[in-house]
Amino acid sequence: MTxxxxxxxxxxxxxxxxxIPxxxxxxxxVKVTETFDAPGGHPRQNTWEGSVHGLAERIATALYGRRPETGSPLEQAEAAKQNRDLAGELGALMGGAAALxxxxxxxxxxxxVVHIAYEAVHDLPGSGSTYLVQQNPDEPAFLALVAVAVSDTDGGVWATDGDPDPLFEMWMEAGGHRITVVRDGLTVHNGPASRGR
Incomplete structure (x- = not known):
């Protein structure tokens, strides 16, 4: 359904x-650039760069609102694969990565601080896990995802010792609609709110 x-x-x-014809x-x-004079008269720039699809998604969301999530990017890709829709499968994977x-x-x-929440399904109660993102002291380019509170039975399945993008796997497999990110005491991403919870 479209x-x-x-x-x-x-x-x-x-x-x-x-x-571009x-x-x-x-x-x-797409690259958007803000040019301004910094103190002392030195020219400075702030830029945002992203995919055409990502910008179109932002504009459509601002104009028409966000539709409910239909599953994680991997769930969407699997559904497309079962329908023999290669373009849909690749689109779900690429779109999921771009969305993150x-x-x-x-x-x-x-x-x-990252929390992932799973809704109750049938006889299974809702569950969740909370992680802290830490610098990996042995490999500065990598971050560790450390489980600090776990209510699911997997015991902190998303924990990592080091990863350059520690939220990528969680985002793709579980979906951004299940993830909450808190930075400096402020919620910067509230995925469950997008589901109307």
Missing amino acids: HRHDVQRDIITRTLEEL RSVPARLT QQQPWYPARPGD
Whole structure:
């Protein structure tokens, strides 16, 4: 079933792609630059860069609201695979990765607190786990995801000793709609709120 949000997003995506005639959509990126004078008269720039699809999703969400999540990126890819929809499968995987990377709080930082919540299903009660993102002292480019409170039976399945992107696997397998990220005492991502919980 196609949602109105998808149709509107697709129109926005095509419009952005047409800014460069005969372009290859998979190779397009969008860059927004703010130029200003810093103290002392030195010119400075702030930039945002991302995919055309990611920008189209942001615009469509701002205009029409976010539709409910239909599952994690891997669940969506698996559903497309079962329907023999290769484009849908690849789109779900690439879109899931892009959705994480387009988050204003991305990437994770040392000190972030990450909670993943699973809703109750049939006879199974809801569960969740809380993790702390820490710098890996042996490998500065890697972050550790340390379980600090676990109510699920897997005992902190998302914990890692070191990973350059410690939330990627969690985001792709469980979905951003199950994840809450707290940074410096402020909730910067509240996935469960997107489900109307």
